[in-house]
Amino acid sequence: MMILFVVLSFVMVFILIWQQIQHKKLVREIDYITSRLDTISVISENGFVLIPTDNDSIKKLSAALNKLLQDFYTKKSQFEQSKQAMAKVLTNISHDIRTPLTVLKGNSEMLSNITNTYSASENVHAMAVKIDQKADDLISTINDYFTMSKITSGDFSIKMKKENISRICQDTILDYYDLLEQKQFEVNIQIPDTPIFAYTDNEALQRILKI
Numbered sequence: 001m002m003i004l005f006v007v008l009s010f011v012m013v014f015i016l017i018w019q020q021i022q023h024k025k026l027v028r029e030i031d032y033i034t035s036r037l038d039t040i041s042v043i044s045e046n047g048f049v050l051i052p053t054d055n056d057s058i059k060k061l062s063a064a065l066n067k068l069l070q071d072f073y074t075k076k077s078q079f080e081q082s083k084q085a086m087a088k089v090l091t092n093i094s095h096d097i098r099t100p101l102t103v104l105k106g107n108s109e110m111l112s113n114i115t116n117t118y119s120a121s122e123n124v125h126a127m128a129v130k131i132d133q134k135a136d137d138l139i140s141t142i143n144d145y146f147t148m149s150k151i152t153s154g155d156f157s158i159k160m161k162k163e164n165i166s167r168i169c170q171d172t173i174l175d176y177y178d179l180l181e182q183k184q185f186e187v188n189i190q191i192p193d194t195p196i197f198a199y200t201d202n203e204a205l206q207r208i209l210k211i
Contacts, residue, residue: 029058033065040069094146101139108132144207158201165196165205172209 033049040047048069049062112132115125169191180187 026055026058029053029055033058033062037065090145090148091150094142097142098146101135101142105132105135105139108135147203147207158204160199160201162197163200163202163205165198165200166191166194168202168205169209172206175210 029051032051036049036051048066051058051062053059053062108128108131112125112128115128170189173187173189173191177187
């Protein structure tokens with residue numbers, strides 16, 4: 001009887017030790033997976049969870065995580081390709097439109113000057129001026145698309161210099177003043193006349209204000 005008790009005690013101790021060893025091993029494997037996921041960079045193309053284990057649950061977990069990572073890398077690659085293609089399309093469109101638009105701007109400017117020089121009727125001259133202004137607006141829009149393509153491709157550089165922020169804000173709002181009046185909006189501009197200077201990119205700031 002005593003021998004049986006000793007044997008059973010030994011077996012139970014062995015089981016407890018084995019379970020403790022397995023538990024520590026499982027904890028180490030989970031910690032490894034966690035630390036591995038923390039170190040995998042989003043810019044990586046081959047970061048996967050590789051762990052030698054005989055635990056079926058850990059194997060399934062690693063396989064599922066690796067599948068998710070592979071799907072992420074695939075989608076990321078497709079996104080980068082689409083972004084580059086879109087940037088190329090924007091660049092091509094901007095270049096294709098700029099040439100005829102330059103001709104349009106030249107003629108609209110000449111038309112505005114002619115109607116002013118030869119004392120055309122006030123309505124005709126006003127329409128000529130409006131056409132010339134809209135040509136400027138269209139050129140500005142095309143330049144914005146071209147700038148967007150440069151930003152997307154990483155070729156855009158910010159040119160920081162000291163600018164009068166008050167003047168930039170006033171000029172930007174005045175661009176929309178006629179449109180606001182046509183829509184019968186009451187415009188109340190509250191921008192200090194005192195110059196406020198800051199280091200910024202003039203074009204980039206105007207683009208942000210016009211969004």
